Amino acid sequence: MSKVTVTNLGDVRKLSESNRFQFPAVLEMCCPECGACHTKNFMGNDYLSYPTVNAPFEIVVWCPNCDAETPVKLKLTITLALVER
């Protein structure tokens, strides 16, 4: 089973002058070929390049256990909430 979890409160970070962004979220998934479970940490090296809001996009998760590459479809959504007027 695959899921994306928001790990904690954290900043969205833009890396230097590039179009790479880090988000406080982790993708947890198990390889459909061998069953080994892995994570992709979007706050670490698994940043998103040129992220677009509300448009599905695909990433590939590589399994170091069996060398399988599994495409995963994600969508970035942003919620802005009024806390106080």
Ligand SMILES: [Zn+2]
């Ligand atoms: Zn595998």
